[in-house]
Amino acid sequence: MPPIVSDEYKQKKKREILDSAQQAFGEKGYQVATIDDIVAYSGMSKGAIYNYFESKEDIYVQLMNLRTERTFEFFEESLKEYKTATEKIKFLFKTYADVELNEDRQKSIQVHVEFFINSGRDAEMKKLMVDRFKDIYQKFLIEIVEEGKKVGEFGTHVDSNIISSLFWGILDGVCLHYSVLGADEYPYQDIMVEAEKIFMQYIQK
Amino acid sequence: MPPIVSDEYKQKKKREILDSAQQAFGEKGYQVATIDDIVAYSGMSKGAIYNYFESKEDIYVQLMNLRTERTFEFFEESLKEYKTATEKIKFLFKTYADVELNEDRQKSIQVHVEFFINSGRDAEMKKLMVDRFKDIYQKFLIEIVEEGKKVGEFGTHVDSNIISSLFWGILDGVCLHYSVLGADEYPYQDIMVEAEKIFMQYIQK
Amino acid sequence: MPPIVSDEYKQKKKREILDSAQQAFGEKGYQVATIDDIVAYSGMSKGAIYNYFESKEDIYVQLMNLRTERTFEFFEESLKEYKTATEKIKFLFKTYADVELNEDRQKSIQVHVEFFINSGRDAEMKKLMVDRFKDIYQKFLIEIVEEGKKVGEFGTHVDSNIISSLFWGILDGVCLHYSVLGADEYPYQDIMVEAEKIFMQYIQK
Amino acid sequence: MPPIVSDEYKQKKKREILDSAQQAFGEKGYQVATIDDIVAYSGMSKGAIYNYFESKEDIYVQLMNLRTERTFEFFEESLKEYKTATEKIKFLFKTYADVELNEDRQKSIQVHVEFFINSGRDAEMKKLMVDRFKDIYQKFLIEIVEEGKKVGEFGTHVDSNIISSLFWGILDGVCLHYSVLGADEYPYQDIMVEAEKIFMQYIQK
DNA sequence: TATGAATGAGATTTCATTCAT
DNA sequence: TATGAATGAAATCTCATTCAT
Numbered sequence: 001m002p003p004i005v006s007d008e009y010k011q012k013k014k015r016e017i018l019d020s021a022q023q024a025f026g027e028k029g030y031q032v033a034t035i036d037d038i039v040a041y042s043g044m045s046k047g048a049i050y051n052y053f054e055s056k057e058d059i060y061v062q063l064m065n066l067r068t069e070r071t072f073e074f075f076e077e078s079l080k081e082y083k084t085a086t087e088k089i090k091f092l093f094k095t096y097a098d099v100e101l102n103e104d105r106q107k108s109i110q111v112h113v114e115f116f117i118n119s120g121r122d123a124e125m126k127k128l129m130v131d132r133f134k135d136i137y138q139k140f141l142i143e144i145v146e147e148g149k150k151v152g153e154f155g156t157h158v159d160s161n162i163i164s165s166l167f168w169g170i171l172d173g174v175c176l177h178y179s180v181l182g183a184d185e186y187p188y189q190d191i192m193v194e195a196e197k198i199f200m201q202y203i204q205k
Numbered sequence: 206m207p208p209i210v211s212d213e214y215k216q217k218k219k220r221e222i223l224d225s226a227q228q229a230f231g232e233k234g235y236q237v238a239t240i241d242d243i244v245a246y247s248g249m250s251k252g253a254i255y256n257y258f259e260s261k262e263d264i265y266v267q268l269m270n271l272r273t274e275r276t277f278e279f280f281e282e283s284l285k286e287y288k289t290a291t292e293k294i295k296f297l298f299k300t301y302a303d304v305e306l307n308e309d310r311q312k313s314i315q316v317h318v319e320f321f322i323n324s325g326r327d328a329e330m331k332k333l334m335v336d337r338f339k340d341i342y343q344k345f346l347i348e349i350v351e352e353g354k355k356v357g358e359f360g361t362h363v364d365s366n367i368i369s370s371l372f373w374g375i376l377d378g379v380c381l382h383y384s385v386l387g388a389d390e391y392p393y394q395d396i397m398v399e400a401e402k403i404f405m406q407y408i409q410k
Numbered sequence: 411m412p413p414i415v416s417d418e419y420k421q422k423k424k425r426e427i428l429d430s431a432q433q434a435f436g437e438k439g440y441q442v443a444t445i446d447d448i449v450a451y452s453g454m455s456k457g458a459i460y461n462y463f464e465s466k467e468d469i470y471v472q473l474m475n476l477r478t479e480r481t482f483e484f485f486e487e488s489l490k491e492y493k494t495a496t497e498k499i500k501f502l503f504k505t506y507a508d509v510e511l512n513e514d515r516q517k518s519i520q521v522h523v524e525f526f527i528n529s530g531r532d533a534e535m536k537k538l539m540v541d542r543f544k545d546i547y548q549k550f551l552i553e554i555v556e557e558g559k560k561v562g563e564f565g566t567h568v569d570s571n572i573i574s575s576l577f578w579g580i581l582d583g584v585c586l587h588y589s590v591l592g593a594d595e596y597p598y599q600d601i602m603v604e605a606e607k608i609f610m611q612y613i614q615k
Numbered sequence: 616m617p618p619i620v621s622d623e624y625k626q627k628k629k630r631e632i633l634d635s636a637q638q639a640f641g642e643k644g645y646q647v648a649t650i651d652d653i654v655a656y657s658g659m660s661k662g663a664i665y666n667y668f669e670s671k672e673d674i675y676v677q678l679m680n681l682r683t684e685r686t687f688e689f690f691e692e693s694l695k696e697y698k699t700a701t702e703k704i705k706f707l708f709k710t711y712a713d714v715e716l717n718e719d720r721q722k723s724i725q726v727h728v729e730f731f732i733n734s735g736r737d738a739e740m741k742k743l744m745v746d747r748f749k750d751i752y753q754k755f756l757i758e759i760v761e762e763g764k765k766v767g768e769f770g771t772h773v774d775s776n777i778i779s780s781l782f783w784g785i786l787d788g789v790c791l792h793y794s795v796l797g798a799d800e801y802p803y804q805d806i807m808v809e810a811e812k813i814f815m816q817y818i819q820k
Numbered sequence: 821t822a823t824g825a826a827t828g829a830g831a832t833t834t835c836a837t838t839c840a841t
Numbered sequence: 842t843a844t845g846a847a848t849g850a851a852a853t854c855t856c857a858t859t860c861a862t
Contacts, residue, residue, distance in 0.1 A: 013825090029326055031236035034852065045827050050854065052825095113381070114322055120315070120385035121234055130390050133382075162392065162399050165382065169396065170371075173378020176318070177338075177370065180325035185335050187367065191374065194367045202403040239835060250844045252839085261836065439736055441646035444856060455823045457860085466857065523791070524732055530725070530795035531644055540800050543792075572802065572809045575792065576785075579806065583788020586728070587748075587780065590735035595745050597777065601784065604777050612813040628846090649831065660848045665833070667846095823862085831855075838848080 014052050021059045026107030064115050085148030097192035110179040138164050154203045219257050226264045231312030269320050290353030302397035315384040343369050359408045424462050431469045436517030474525050495558030507602035520589040548574050565615045629667050636674045641722030700763030712807035725794040753779050769818045
């Protein structure tokens with residue numbers, strides 16, 4: 001007899017739980033948010049959640065994976081329309097700048113930054129984070145920068161590894177401050193625009 | 206009955222506890238570190254700690270205050286030797302870059318970044334953080350930038366408020382990544398040097 | 411509507427579940443083994459198991475019944491070949507001694523001993539156990555001992571009730587120790603042989 | 616400043632908790648008894664118990680240790696008055712027989728038998744149990760038996776290792792049955808007397 | 821009948837804080 | 842002031858049982 005519940009259904013459930021976790025973690029942070037918070041957001045029972053995930057940490061790691069996956073799916077897809085490396089990087093800045101307009105994405109980034117912080121404290125987690133950073137974030141930007149250098153858009157003085165690290169550092173740093181200080185106190189979009197200028201001016205030519 | 210112990214003694218005790226808390230928070234993070242961890246580092250008793258501080262959060266806030274105070278005392282003192290705004294900002298970059306060489310300062314920055322993250326989640330805490338950011342961090346840098354603009358070191362296109370926010374964002378972002386990825390994976394000093402170049406090139410002229 | 415599945419089919423299913431339960435209980439003990447363990451061993455679904463049994467405890471009781479039933483079927487059948495009470499008792503000792511060679515039977519005994527332990531703690535269960543002990547175990551041996559006394563194989567000093575209790579006590583005690591200490595540490599067969607000698611020497615004459 | 620609470624006090628507390636655990640485990644068995652049961656018996660708070668023990672299993676192991684220790688302290692002390700090996704072994708039988716009269720000791724033995732059962736299922740626990748059996752129980756009896764053989768009380772046909780194992784097997788087996796069947800159904804003392812006869816008759820001469 | 825996802829009471833353990841000494 | 846044992850609310854996770862399909 002075939003399984004009554006389809007894989008699709010299970011995937012949907014997992015997504016629902018991860019979305020609830022995103023909300024809970026976004027609201028209170030990973031450490032402070034409880035399974036009961038996730039339960040409250042999801043409308044499921046505690047047991048149901050443990051049917052899909054092994055532990056709170058498992059939820060956390062899988063949420064991290066999902067987020068990265070979604071982000072880069074979006075980037076890959078969006079960047080297809082842009083031909084030059086310059087346009088691509090400008091699009092990335094713009095995307096992050098626009099986050100302000102979308103509270104979900106805002107929370108999402110906050111959780112992502114918190115991931116970073118917590119990760120450093122657990123060896124296994126740290127390895128995950130390091131791999132993610134190198135294999136996905138860095139790789140993604142290095143390719144664009146190299147492309148720009150080859151075509152002559154960017155100067156030869158640009159070290160694509162260093163500059164990529166710096167790029168993500170700037171983004172995370174500004175997002176971090178924005179996530180804490182809030183729109184009232186922190187002119188996030190203006191700062192992002194300035195960040196773009198500073199960055200582009202340096203690498204171009 | 207007159208106080209048996211001097212204020213000096215009390216201050217010394219408080220400092221000792223805050224130093225122990227710094228170690229504990231640096232090691233495990235604020236949420237995960239326990240009062241018993243602080244007890245272990247300090248060599249005092251739990252009761253003693255509660256004689257000097259009201260709660261774990263109180264320790265946390267006062268540690269934050271102390272750290273900021275010390276940092277800016279150091280900056281104010283150090284910057285006296287430097288005449289131009291350019292030199293001053295370069296010194297700040299250099300100071301942060303050199304943190305790599307000092308594990309204590311490294312932990313300290315990590316704790317500071319975590320402060321930020323957690324702060325956003327509690328109204329009272331957030332206000333504290335916002336005030337600190339505006340009244341101390343921003344004020345400090347804005348003054349230098351304005352000075353540079355007035356003297357003509359920096360261009361008039363520079364918005365000192367935006368550029369200051371960006372400065373701290375870059376520093377915290379790079380420190381954040383470094384604190385998680387570690388020296389093995391993250392060429393922190395090179396990145397800081399590049400950050401300085403990028404930043405200075407933009408504001409100068 | 412007539413029953414779609416035969417009683418035979420149902421019986422077969424129940425046996426399968428009980429065998430799986432035997433394995434699960436043998437592996438982890440009644441308390442620690444979960445329904446999911448039984449599911450894993452049986453290859454059936456949780457729902458299927460609850461179609462045939464009311465609860466975990468029901469499985470447990472019925473397994474106990476089955477085991478006792480099987481054991482005494484085997485004994486009754488085997489003892490037919492033996493004429494004298496002495497031979498019969500020696501056969502019992504031999505059967506238990508040979509258990510070492512069969513891991514399944516070993517586990518089986520362990521589960522049986524655990525049954526005893528747990529039973530004492532629940533009034534209903536205890537009654538079941540007491541009845542089983544008196545009506546089956548004791549009855550079985552008392553008959554043999556009485557037979558031996560009547561024929562003059564065993565001395566008149568033998569109280570068949572006491573001696574029967576002692577017989578089962580010795581067997582369970584030695585099996586208990588063996589089940590925990592294992593073959594490496596416990597010369598089970600030698601001990602059983604000695605137990606037989608001690609026991610037979612006392613009752614004979 | 617010296618600790619306010621003496622080691623004596625702590626020892627007393629630990630004993631109290633272990634006694635409460637003994638009651639709880641005796642009542643319901645190790646698996647079924649909860650920390651809350653121990654809390655109820657002890658009158659302390661849950662946290663207090665965790666100040667003295669690391670986990671439920673820790674309580675269990677230390678209770679086992681304490682029991683063994685007490686038992687053999689009692690045996691060593693008591694056996695001083697007895698000169699011959701025969702007298703010593705008879706005393707052991709008598710001690711176990713008299714357990715019936717003391718409900719605490721009864722429960723105690725029940726818990727001890729359950730220890731055995733559970734121990735076999737956890738590698739670390741098993742090692743503990745094996746060591747205890749060999750180094751304490753077996754050693755203790757082997758010495759007495761060897762002494763009896765040397766003096767000529769016991770026959771040379773007696774293998775002190777095998778016979779010692781058998782001795783403890785008989786005791787545990789009879790206690791096991793008694794603990795489950797209860798005094799109403801199981802003439803414990805008569806059986807113990809018979810066990811003694813059977814055992815002594817075999818080894819003597 | 822068979823399936824296995826869902827339930828939720830309940831178990832173990834942690835830890836900030838208090839307070840008698 | 843200093844001590845650290847005691848407290849108990851709250852967190853994570855388990856699992857026998859149910860029930861819609």
